[in-house]
Amino acid sequence: MKNKLEFGTDGIRGPVSEKGVSPEFALRLGIATGAALKNTRETVDVVIGRDTRSSGDMLASAFSSGLNQAGANVFNVGIMPSPAVAFLTKSIGANVGVVVSASHNMFRDNGFKFFSGSGKKIPELMEKKIQDSLKLNYAIDPCKLGVQKKIQDADGRYIEFCKSCFPRNLSLRGKKIILDSSNGAASFCAGKILSELGAEVIEIGNKPNGMNINDSVGTLFPQKLIERVLRVSADFGIALDGDGDRLKLVDHLGRVYDGDELLYAITKLRVRTEGASAVKGVVGTLMSNLGLERAINKCGLEFRRAKVGDRHILQILEENDWYLGGETSGHILSLDMHTTGDGIVSALQVLQAIITIGDNLSDFIADLQLMPQLLINVPLIPGKNWPINEKFKNAKKRVLDELGSDGRILVRASGTEPVIRVMAEAETEKLAKSCIDQLVSSLQ
Numbered sequence: 001m002k003n004k005l006e007f008g009t010d011g012i013r014g015p016v017s018e019k020g021v022s023p024e025f026a027l028r029l030g031i032a033t034g035a036a037l038k039n040t041r042e043t044v045d046v047v048i049g050r051d052t053r054s055s056g057d058m059l060a061s062a063f064s065s066g067l068n069q070a071g072a073n074v075f076n077v078g079i080m081p082s083p084a085v086a087f088l089t090k091s092i093g094a095n096v097g098v099v100v101s102a103s104h105n106m107f108r109d110n111g112f113k114f115f116s117g118s119g120k121k122i123p124e125l126m127e128k129k130i131q132d133s134l135k136l137n138y139a140i141d142p143c144k145l146g147v148q149k150k151i152q153d154a155d156g157r158y159i160e161f162c163k164s165c166f167p168r169n170l171s172l173r174g175k176k177i178i179l180d181s182s183n184g185a186a187s188f189c190a191g192k193i194l195s196e197l198g199a200e201v202i203e204i205g206n207k208p209n210g211m212n213i214n215d216s217v218g219t220l221f222p223q224k225l226i227e228r229v230l231r232v233s234a235d236f237g238i239a240l241d242g243d244g245d246r247l248k249l250v251d252h253l254g255r256v257y258d259g260d261e262l263l264y265a266i267t268k269l270r271v272r273t274e275g276a277s278a279v280k281g282v283v284g285t286l287m288s289n290l291g292l293e294r295a296i297n298k299c300g301l302e303f304r305r306a307k308v309g310d311r312h313i314l315q316i317l318e319e320n321d322w323y324l325g326g327e328t329s330g331h332i333l334s335l336d337m338h339t340t341g342d343g344i345v346s347a348l349q350v351l352q353a354i355i356t357i358g359d360n361l362s363d364f365i366a367d368l369q370l371m372p373q374l375l376i377n378v379p380l381i382p383g384k385n386w387p388i389n390e391k392f393k394n395a396k397k398r399v400l401d402e403l404g405s406d407g408r409i410l411v412r413a414s415g416t417e418p419v420i421r422v423m424a425e426a427e428t429e430k431l432a433k434s435c436i437d438q439l440v441s442s443l444q
Contacts, residue, residue: 007127009309009415013102013111016055021110023062026100029112030066032133034146036126037072037095044072044146047089049080050100051185051243053107054210060100063112068146070138077154081185081244082113083342084158088151090119090339091161101185101243104220104329105416107211113243119339121311155189162193165337166348170355172199176234178250180205180225182218184242190344194238197348204228205239214241219248219330226254236351240343246330247343249350251361260284260292262350263326264368265361266334267296269353270324276300283316283325283333285309286410290425291370298367309415310341371407372429374436377419378443386420386443395442399424399435409435411443 005014005025012029014020037044046067050056056079064074077088082099089097097115114122114130151157166172177199181187187206194201204224205217217224219241229237229250237250249257257265263282270279281302284292288305296303306312306325313325313333326332331341338345354361386392392411399409407426414421420443424435 007124007131010103010121010311011111011113013105013109013416015108016053016059016110021055021059023058026059026062026112027066028134029130030063030068031070031138032066032130032136033063033096033098033114034067034070034072035136035138036129036133038070039129041095044070044096045075045092045094045149046072047075047077047085047092047094047097047151048100049077049082049085049088049097049185051102052079052183052187052208052210052213053100053102053110053242055107055110056100059110063098063100064148068148069140070146071141071144072146073149074146075149075151077151079185079188080154080158081189081240081342081344083245083338083340083345084155084185084189086115086119086340087158087161087338088154089115089117091157092151093117096122099243103243103416104182104214104218104241104246106215107213115340120314121340124311159189159193159196162342162344162348163197165345166197167352170352172197172351172355174198175236175351176200176202176232178225178228178232178234178237179203180217180222180237180239181244182214182240182242183208183212184214184218184240184244186240186244186344190238190240190244193344193348202228202232202234218242219246222248222250222256225250226256230254238343238347241330244343245341247332247346248330249347249361253362255362257361259326259328259330259332260289260370261365261368262330262346263324263332264292264295265353265365266332266346266349267301267324268299268365269349269356271299271301273356279322279324281320281322283313283322285313285327286412287328287375287423289328289370289373290408291368295368308412314340371425371427372432373423373425374429374432375421375423376436376440377414377417377421378440380413380418380420389442392439392442395438399438402431403435407431407435409439411439
């Protein structure tokens with residue numbers, strides 16, 4: 001049965017169902033991907049990994065079969081974080097890497113993330129080629145089928161890569177860390193990385209059963225992590241999301257640090273060790289807190305905003321020859337370390353900053369004054385053209401006049417869910433809530 005799944009902010013994502021992300025769709029997507037790649041080269045190699053969702057093996061198998069039908073060779077690495085697939089794709093010289101994952105969504109959803117041979121998210125032009133190829137029919141030629149291959153010690157290679165991102169002259173010895181892998185793809189490797197760097201690691205969210213990924217654990221639900229950190233007097237808590245590319249951190253007092261705060265900690269360390277002239281600038285998104293922009297500017301750096309999505313951050317970084325960027329959600333890009341956002345690598349950089357300065361994280365980033373920011377998701381009403389709705393336009397103008405230059409609003413359709421994201425920043429939480437209430441009311 002045909003469906004209308006398309007590329008969004010981060011690949012293709014949707015509910016696992018007959019009309020959604022189904023084995024039939026995965027097969028067609030595999031064929032389309034292989035066909036689009038074979039148009040420009042004779043031999044095509046694709047690395048495929050997945051997270052721990054119950055549907056992952058089924059979809060990865062169907063997608064692999066489609067690739068083989070189109071003549072592409074497949075390296076299936078099984079359960080593996082998205083950034084690990086990106087690393088392995090570049091490491092072995094494959095043409096594309098694909099992760100069967102719906103990131104931070106619950107287990108009933110699944111999808112496909114794509115990386116280029118350089119380990120970066122594929123460009124929109126390639127997405128369009130694959131999307132267009134989905135509309136075509138392809139014959140099976142037994143003489144031109146692809147084959148299944150293996151990468152020896154794939155997880156070990158990724159573990160060693162992550163460890164190499166932490167300075168050899170530093171150690172995590174004496175640090176007690178609670179690790180929450182969200183019952184996701186990092187459940188089998190993140191703990192090993194931290195342990196081999198010397199930390200005492202206590203793991204939660206590391207027993208995936210196919211249906212508990214992101215369920216009351218991980219970056220979206222840090223409460224269990226906070227409770228465990230406080231209960232055992234740990235130094236830090238690290239939360240990853242289902243496919244291991246997002247990060248949140250908890251300190252010894254139970255305070256949670258989001259992507260803006262962690263990006264600032266990494267940036268501030270780089271400015272101290274390398275100088276502002278080496279860092280040059282930092283890229284955030286339209287959702288990044290205004291306080292982050294102001295703090296980055298005070299470090300002598302330029303701050304630019306990209307559309308939401310790490311691909312857009314990457315584009316601005318490459319255009320300016322910069323290497324640091326990130327999202328409030330916890331995607332952090334350090335292009336001098338990795339080609340894509342990596343929760344484990346980002347965590348190691350924050351830990352490096354704390355150990356290097358010999359201070360706690362809250363004191364290190366005390367000069368970062370985040371403004372109160374509220375975000376609400378409003379269900380998207382089919383057929384309602386909300387951007388041109390007079391009620392919404394009037395509310396937006398009224399709110400902007402009220403905020404002046406001391407705040408921001410952002411109203412946008414989500415690229416991964418059928419919702420409108422409504423964000424407001426202001427000098428006080430009361431004012432931010434008033435702005436949110438007015439905007440949400442105009443959309444309902």
